[in-house]
Amino acid sequence: MHAVGCGEAPAGAPPLTLDQALGTAEHPGVRLCSLYGAALELDPVLRGFGHGGS
Known part of the structure; x- marks a missing residue:
């Protein structure tokens, strides 16, 4: 999954x-x-909601 841009x-x-x-x-x-930062943007959100992450 890619970041915008x-x-x-x-x-x-x-x-x-x-x-x-x-x-x-x-x-x-x-x-x-x-x-372009998709991992940097989504990993903390996934971890904050108890998701597994990438």
């Missing part, structure tokens, strides 16, 4: 809401973009 994000991919991003980040095998 990441050049590696699929062309035309719509931005996710926070709920969509959190739900997606929980799926096994999903990796969060570290290049």
